[in-house]
Amino acid sequence: MGRLLYPEDHPLAQQLKCGVLCRIFPLQDDARAFLFLAFDQPLLAPAVLRSVAQIIAEKLHDAMTELISRERTAVELKNIINQYRILFDRAPVLMNCFDKHNRCTLWNGECERVFGWTLEEVNREADPLALFYPDPEVRQRVRASINTSPSLEMHEWYPQRRDGAVLATLWSNIILSDGEIMNIGVDITERKRAENLLAFQATTDALTRCYNRLAILDHLQTSLDNCQAEDSETHFALVMIDLDHFKKINDQWGHAAGDDALVYFCQCIREQCEGQPRLGRLGGEEFLLLLPVSDPGEAIAFTDRLRAQFFAAPFTMADASLTLSFSAGVLVVCQPHDERAVLLTLVDNALYDAKRTGRGKTIVASLTQ
Structure with missing residues (x-):
């Protein structure tokens, strides 16, 4: 049984003389779409109208399928981005980036936990690296490693944390596709302390x-x-x-x-x-x-x-x-x-x-x- 498109007293209901209803093929399990062509005068070739409507319906189906596909891709991409963002923030390794102007552009949760500063606090400093490396000569070598001479090889550095304690860390640098350099590090302070204790016990x-x-x-x-x-x-x-x-x-x-x-x-x-x-x-x-x-x-x-x-x-x-x-x-x-x-x-x-x-x-x- 059909349904009225408009009530009988609706102005359009008085103007419509004929129409063609065409189903757009199912786009997904829970979605249906239909195409209705309405005319204000009777037409003598309804078969031709049905063929035209079917052609239009097929084009609409293709367009809507592509649109839905794009939306799905966008959702999937957003999910992937969210997953990587969670991974970046919760990974048990130090990850950060400093641009050519020495501003910190990335600062993950492990950096905040280990060093004690948030990204905003780091960037309040005129030279953020000075927070971690008070010695100007050491700071210059660190800056070169993250700006001009990055290396995949692990290098040992001894940054200072917020409470003044000196940490032992291993860092390597990865050049990203946009040319930015990501620094990836590991806090080895406890391991170094254990190694030093073992060395002390072995010689003392x-x-x-x-x-x-x-x-x-x-x-x-x-x-x-x-x-x-x-x-x-x-x-x-x-x-x-x-x-x-x-x-x-x-x-x-x-x-x-x-x-x-x-x-x-x-x-x-x-x-x-x-x-x-x-x-x-x-x-x-x-x-x-x-x-x-x-x-x-x-x-x-x-x-x-x-x-x-x-x-x-x-x-x-x-x-x-x-x-x-x-x-x-x-x-x-x-x-x-x-x-x-x-x-x-x-x-x-x-x-x-x-x-x-x-x-x-x-x-x-x-x-x-």
């Missing part, structure tokens, strides 16, 4: 906080390698030190007191050192000190000052005090020498002679022995 004696045996011997080898360099003026003294009567401290007051005595012993050595000494624990109560001096007399003077300090400030325990004593062997290296084992044997023999002849003294070894 847990009790005394001086170098362990392996680390101090590596430093000795490095010093010897430096002596081999042409025109090298490297010179240093090996001072091997052994705390006298340490077993008695453990036996009389316990191992905890013995540990405290070793800690105090190392603390006094550091206080007497000048320049850049390197102190390592070889084992037990025996230590090796690399002292930057060129004359055996300077090394002997160092051990004399150390003994005077122990005499002036005895090691104190809960109910007693003890003046620590030590024996030492000294060997000065002023010329190229690549036999680390030979040097250690010579200075160890000098230490043994000091202990054998009464302790509490320093014996100087010679490379000519």
Whole structure:
């Protein structure tokens, strides 16, 4: 059954004499469309009108199909853009862009979380990069990396966050299709902290906080390698030190007191050192000190000052005090020498002679022995 297009009393209803109704093919499951051609006078060739209407209907169908397709594409594109925007903002990596005028144009959520500034706050600064890199020279290198010489290789930078803490970060740069450079970074502060802790633990004696045996011997080898360099003026003294009567401290007051005595012993050595000494624990109560001096007399003077300090400030325990004593062997290296084992044997023999002849003294070894 049909439906009236207009009520009978409508002006157009009085004017219409004939018409052709043509269905436009379904555009989608829930949409229907029709084409109606109305005329104000009767026509003698309705079949021709139906053919014309069908042709017009087909054209309209094609046009509307294309329009719907475009709308669908626009919706899909909008959804994709929204997805990428969410990805950009929520990605657990640092992403930002700075233009040629040093203004920040992109600043994702991870940047705001890690550094503590919003995009608006960053761009309030005359030079936004100064917030992160107060040092002008460092800032210039960073600016070059994001403006003139971007690289896909990861580079380590140490920016400052809002609270003043310095971060360790890795950055690479990607040139986008419009020529803008996107900076992609990762905050590795915690990882670096863990690496530094592991490195510290691998090279440090847990009790005394001086170098362990392996680390101090590596430093000795490095010093010897430096002596081999042409025109090298490297010179240093090996001072091997052994705390006298340490077993008695453990036996009389316990191992905890013995540990405290070793800690105090190392603390006094550091206080007497000048320049850049390197102190390592070889084992037990025996230590090796690399002292930057060129004359055996300077090394002997160092051990004399150390003994005077122990005499002036005895090691104190809960109910007693003890003046620590030590024996030492000294060997000065002023010329190229690549036999680390030979040097250690010579200075160890000098230490043994000091202990054998009464302790509490320093014996100087010679490379000519």
